[in-house]
Amino acid sequence: MASDVGTYVKPLPAPSPVTQPFWDGLREGVLRIQRCEECSRHVFYPRTVCHHCLSDRLEWVKVSGRGTLYSFTVVRRAMNPAFQADVPYVFAIVELEEGPRVTTNVVNCELEALRVDMPVKAVYDKVTPEAALLKFEPA
Amino acid sequence: MTLKRAAAITGIAEMRPTRSPDGKSTLGIMVEVGREAILDAGLSRQEIDGLLIGPPITEMVPMWPAHVGEYLGIHPKYEDVVDLGGASSTGMAWRAAAAIQAGLCSAVLCVTGEASDVETFYAPRARRPTQQLPIREFEAPYGPMGVNSGYALIAQRHMAEYGTTSRQLAKIAVDQRTNACANPDAMYFGKPLTIEDVLESPLVVDPLHLLEIVRPCTGGAAFVVVSPEIAKRSDETPAWLLGAGECNIGLTLSQYETITADPIAVVAPTAFAMAGVAHKDIDLVSVYDCYTITVLITLEDAGFCAKGQGGPFVEEHDLTFRGDLPLNTHGGQLSFGQPGLAGGMSHVTEAVRQLQGRAGERQVQCELVFVNGNGGIMSEQASLVLGVE
Numbered sequence: 284m285a286s287d288v289g290t291y292v293k294p295l296p297a298p299s300p301v302t303q304p305f306w307d308g309l310r311e312g313v314l315r316i317q318r319c320e321e322c323s324r325h326v327f328y329p330r331t332v333c334h335h336c337l338s339d340r341l342e343w344v345k346v347s348g349r350g351t352l353y354s355f356t357v358v359r360r361a362m363n364p365a366f367q368a369d370v371p372y373v374f375a376i377v378e379l380e381e382g383p384r385v386t387t388n389v390v391n392c393e394l395e396a397l398r399v400d401m402p403v404k405a406v407y408d409k410v411t412p413e414a415a416l417l418k419f420e421p422a
Numbered sequence: 423m424t425l426k427r428a429a430a431i432t433g434i435a436e437m438r439p440t441r442s443p444d445g446k447s448t449l450g451i452m453v454e455v456g457r458e459a460i461l462d463a464g465l466s467r468q469e470i471d472g473l474l475i476g477p478p479i480t481e482m483v484p485m486w487p488a489h490v491g492e493y494l495g496i497h498p499k500y501e502d503v504v505d506l507g508g509a510s511s512t513g514m515a516w517r518a519a520a521a522i523q524a525g526l527c528s529a530v531l532c533v534t535g536e537a538s539d540v541e542t543f544y545a546p547r548a549r550r551p552t553q554q555l556p557i558r559e560f561e562a563p564y565g566p567m568g569v570n571s572g573y574a575l576i577a578q579r580h581m582a583e584y585g586t587t588s589r590q591l592a593k594i595a596v597d598q599r600t601n602a603c604a605n606p607d608a609m610y611f612g613k614p615l616t617i618e619d620v621l622e623s624p625l626v627v628d629p630l631h632l633l634e635i636v637r638p639c640t641g642g643a644a645f646v647v648v649s650p651e652i653a654k655r656s657d658e659t660p661a662w663l664l665g666a667g668e669c670n671i672g673l674t675l676s677q678y679e680t681i682t683a684d685p686i687a688v689v690a691p692t693a694f695a696m697a698g699v700a701h702k703d704i705d706l707v708s709v710y711d712c713y714t715i716t717v718l719i720t721l722e723d724a725g726f727c728a729k730g731q732g733g734p735f736v737e738e739h740d741l742t743f744r745g746d747l748p749l750n751t752h753g754g755q756l757s758f759g760q761p762g763l764a765g766g767m768s769h770v771t772e773a774v775r776q777l778q779g780r781a782g783e784r785q786v787q788c789e790l791v792f793v794n795g796n797g798g799i800m801s802e803q804a805s806l807v808l809g810v811e
Binding site: 293294295296297298299302327328334353354355356357358359360361362363366369372374375376383384385386387388398399400410416 | 544554556558559560561562563564565566567568570571574575576578579581582583624625626627628629630674675676677681
């Protein structure tokens with residue numbers, strides 16, 4: 284499902300030192316997010332402080348990639364012209380089984396089959412040689 | 423600590439929304455409505471000693487209070503930019519009252535304006551590169567449709583959790599359009615709407631239809647908040663600030679504890695308690711309506727009905743100016759237009775207009791109004807209770 288090299292015109296992540304390990308993980312096909320060493324809760328998006336307890340001791344851990352579809356919408360008119368060829372596409376929030384929620388796209392699913400809270404699993408869409416995006420498909 | 427009767431709104435001004443700027447600049451709009459609001463309050467420029475600006479969405483300019491103040495010859499002793507999205511205007515009202523109560527100033531001009539159309543509103547964002555803000559880095563690659571997709575996610579989950587239907591949401595747009603048809607200044611004046619019209623309009627971001635989504639346009643609004651001393655010698659009926667509350671839970675939808683409830687549940691009780699009034703005392707509900715779902719969830723979380731019962735509630739009540747629960751009698755932003763942050767201010771100006779008995783054909787018997795401003799994606803909330811006594 285990789286897109287053509289050089290023709291990808293959609294927004295790409297601009298990783299910072301804080302967020303780089305997350306994006307590196309996706310490129311390797313691994314979902315890696317942060318967990319607080321003090322309160323043990325998972326944290327996403329990547330941060331320098333835990334938003335549960337304000338600890339600055341965050342470690343990177345591999346998570347399952349399983350979750351549920353917290354909510355979704357079918358975008359039928361793109362705001363960014365780069366997405367126009369993709370409409371209708373699914374813009375969604377997935378709740379990881381470890382707790383955090385992520386913004387994403389649902390792929391490999393008929394629009395009529397989409398249901399709130401349906402089980403989903405991670406797929407890694409290598410959109411350019413340098414960047415992979417975290418997407419989900421029905422589990 | 424209370425702000426009850428710390429200040430009152432005595433003057434308002436509002437530009438009739440237009441589809442495009444027609445040669446007007448944002449600054450030009452702000453000074454036009456600013457001047458009219460000062461005159462409406464019966465004051466001179468020298469008596470205005472406070473200035474609050476809601477920053478235009480499509481023109482990010484540093485030091486807006488200086489630009490507006492200079493143009494109008496105002497030298498404010500209290501000034502700020504109140505950057506709370508759609509909650510900016512209700513946020514400005516209580517900040518002005520707090521500054522007056524603290525003795526910093528006695529007459530605060532609050533201004534919003536936007537010179538844009540649908541094209542300019544959406545275009546700059548489309549071309550903006552992904553920035554190192556979490557909401558951009560972790561959302562933009564997935565193709566959000568501005569905030570439209572965020573409200574669609576909220577509506578979808580609300581339907582799944584509570585059984586809310588598109589027909590119930592459409593009823594809100596229809597009742598508000600009936601109100602707009604009694605407001606010659608509304609963008610959709612003279613264009614009545616049926617539930618079928620809404621449901622047959624194109625799906626833009628499921629489950630939201632085109633006619634459930636606000637239209638960006640050009641316009642501006644202003645109001646003047648004054649001390650009790652100035653209010654008492656005003657020719658117009660003062661709209662007293664009786665209660666206020668504010669809370670924000672972020673901006674990125676994936677970070678909220680839940681997306682089907684919002685901080686109005688904290689904010690509205692604060693405002694009601696400060697005012698010492700109950701929901702049954704409210705004559706007009708003037709609440710932010712960027713989408714139909716915004717109104718429905720606001721009614722639930724502000725306590726006008728039980729959580730999850732917003733759908734049946736809007737079906738059972740007539741929300742028009744002739745109805746048992748008048749709501750957004752100016753048409754709401756859905757039918758009046760959304761000229762940037764002036765859209766949020768329209769809920770304040772309409773409340774004042776109704777309290778002062780200046781609402782014309784759509785006038786309701788009105789002594790007490792609940793006003794809500796909503797910013798971000800139902801994440802930034804500021805509520806007011808305004809009343810004539």
